[in-house]
Amino acid sequence: MTRRTASALATSGDVLRLIRTGEAVTRADIGRVTGLSRPAVTLRVGELLERGLVVEDTEGPSTGGRPPVRLSFNASAGVVLAASLGASRTQVAVCDLSGEPLAGTEEEIDVEKGPDVVLPMIMDIWSGMLGDRPVSDVWGVGMGVPATVEFAAGRTESVRVMASWTGVAIPPVIRERFNAPVFVDNDVNVIAMGEHRRAYADELDDLLFVKVSTRIGAGVIAGGGILRGALGAAGEIGHIPVRDGGGVLCRCGNIDCVDSLASATAILRDLRAKGRDVSSLADAVALVRAGDAETMAVVRRAGRLLGEVVASAVNLLNPAVVVLGGDVVEAFQPLVSAVREVVYRRSTALATRSLRIERSVLGPAAGIAGCAYMALDHVLSADAVDIAR
C-alpha cells in the first residue's frame, strides 16, 4: 500500500488534479488554492505544459482587462493500453487519458497456450491499434488475468484456469516493447474497478463484485480503491466453504468450497448428474425456458449456496452494494433473487440496512474499463506525474 508522503505536497501531480477536476484552472487560482508561490506555480504548470498534459486556452471569460489564461487537461497527450484476458474471450483496447477507448477489439485467444504465445499476440494487437503513434505515447498498461496475482510484481500465482501462466511476471515482458509502467491484476479486481468507476463512484465508496462463471471470485472496492491485502490476494471468495454443500471435493483440495457448488462447472455437473444433456450454460438456459423444474431447482440451490458466502462477505466488509456478474449471472436471473434472499436473511441488520444487490451494469465491458482505470490511476497520480518520464 502506498502512503502519500508529506514531501509530495502540492506537486505537479497535485496541480494536474486541480486542473482535471476544474477546481483551479488559472495560475492565479492554483496559487490561491495551494498556497504555492508564483514561481512554484509557474514551474509546475510549465512541466505539465511541456509534457502535453495540460493545454492553454486563451479564450477565458472577458472581464474587461486581459483575460487570464485558462488551463485544461489534455486527454490526448498520451494513451494507455488495456487488455482483459479471459478463459474464452480476451478484450484489447487503446484508451485516451480519460479512459475513453480509441480502439478496441474482442478476440478468441486460447490463453492456455501460455504467456510466450499470448502476450506477443496481445502486444501485436496493441501495436496495430497504435498505428503511426510512437511508442513514447504509451504512458501505461493495465491488464486483467483470470488468476491470483501478486500485485506488486504483476506475477500470476496459483493459477487454475491458466496453468501455463503460473509464476509468470508479466510486466517485464510488456515493458520491453512499450517502455511504460505495467499493472497486472486479477480479472475480478479490474472488473470491480470498472463497474465501480463507471456506475457507482459518484454515490458510494464500498462495493463487492462477485463474478460467477467457470470459477467464482470477488473484487472488493473499499473506501473507493481496490482492496488488495498484503500480497494482492484479497477477494478469494470462491474457496469459502458453504454449510450444506453435501461434501463435494473442490479442485483446491478442500470440501464444499462455493466454487465447487455454484460455478458454471458445478451447475452443469449437477444437471448431468440428474440426467440432463447439457454441455453449456446455453443448454441449461434452454431447459429453464422450457420449464424444467429440476434444472430450475439446481440453479436456485446454486444461488442459495452462493448467497451464504456473499452473506459472510457482507458481514465482514459491509459494502454499500453487491454487484453480481459473470456468465452464470447473465444466464440465470433467479440466481440473483436467491442470493438476495439469503443475504438479507443471514447478514447482520446494520450490514443489510441500506445494502443493494444488483446485477452488473456494464457486463463484459467492465473488465477492459477497469484495466484502463488501473493504469490511469497510476499514470495520473501525483507521485507518477512528478517523476520525469
Add this chain to the structure above:
Amino acid sequence: MTRRTASALATSGDVLRLIRTGEAVTRADIGRVTGLSRPAVTLRVGELLERGLVVEDTEGPSTGGRPPVRLSFNASAGVVLAASLGASRTQVAVCDLSGEPLAGTEEEIDVEKGPDVVLPMIMDIWSGMLGDRPVSDVWGVGMGVPATVEFAAGRTESVRVMASWTGVAIPPVIRERFNAPVFVDNDVNVIAMGEHRRAYADELDDLLFVKVSTRIGAGVIAGGGILRGALGAAGEIGHIPVRDGGGVLCRCGNIDCVDSLASATAILRDLRAKGRDVSSLADAVALVRAGDAETMAVVRRAGRLLGEVVASAVNLLNPAVVVLGGDVVEAFQPLVSAVREVVYRRSTALATRSLRIERSVLGPAAGIAGCAYMALDHVLSADAVDIAR
C-alpha cells in the same frame, strides 16, 4: 470515507505533519519541501504556534551564523479522552497528543445500566483526571463500545451485550460536557487499531484482529486504516457460519454461526453439556491444567471452528498478520495452534504465503490505546488542524 480534497494542499495540518515526523523542522525546510511561499509558511507556522501545537526551540545546531529556529511538536498542547467499554471492565484514560496516557484507570462498570447512568460515570472519571485543566484542553474523545456502531453518527446498533444502548447516539452527550469531536467505534475496531499502531504499524499495513470472548468479533486494518465499510459495520466475523457446527441455534436467529460455537459462552455451554461444573473460563482453564482430555477436546474443536471462519476472512482480506485476542485466547494457548493449523490448510496459497498468526501483544491495553489513536488521527489530521477550533 473521507477523501482528501485537492484544496487542502500544504495546509497548517500538512506543515504540522512535517514537523511531527521530523521531515522539516525549520521554516526554510518547510518552504523547500512544500513549495509554499515564505509568507504562506510564516502564516501556517504562526497558526500552529498560536494554538500551542508547535513550539520554537532556538538551540539549533550552530553553523557559525544565527542558527535557524527549530520547530517541534508539542504533545502537551492538549489532551484526548479515551474510554474502552467492556461488558465486564471499562478502561478510562486521559492521553497527551502523542497518545501517551497521563492518567488511566480500570473500573467495573455495569454497562447494562444504560447510557444515562454509564456515560455520566465515565465523564466524571475524565473530569477527575483532568483536575484543574480547563475543558478547552480537551481536543477530542475516542470511545470503544461492545456493539456494532454506525460510525458517522456514533450511534450504537444491534446491540446484544448492551441492550439498553441500542440506537443511542453517544457523541452529542459527551460533546455537551467536553465540547470536542467525539468518535465512537466498535470495541474490536479500536482494539485492532491499538494493536496495529503499537505493535505492527512499522512493518505492515494489513491486519485482521479477532477477539474471542463472550462474543466473537473482528477488526480489519486495510492499507493502514480501519476498514469500516459503508455504515461502519465491517468486521462482523461472529455471524459467519461454520460447516460442521452440528446445528446450534445462534442468538442472532441463524444456525451454526461461529459465535455460537467458539465463544466463551459456547465453550462453557459445551463443557456443562459434558457434565463439567464450570461457571467461568478460569474453571475451564483449571480443568485443562488438570489434564481433562474432554475439556481439551472442546477447546480444540472451538479453535478449529474458529479457524474455519478465520480462513474465510483470510481468503477475502489477505492480511499480513492475524492477531487473536480476548479472554478465551488468553486462557487457551491451544486455541491459537488450532486456528493456525486450519488457516494454513484452508486458505489459498498466496494468502498464507507470508501470513503470520499471533496472539495479541498488548492484551487488554490495546482498546484504550486504539481509542486515543482514533481521536488523535482526527485531531491531528490536516483537515481538523485547518479548522479553527
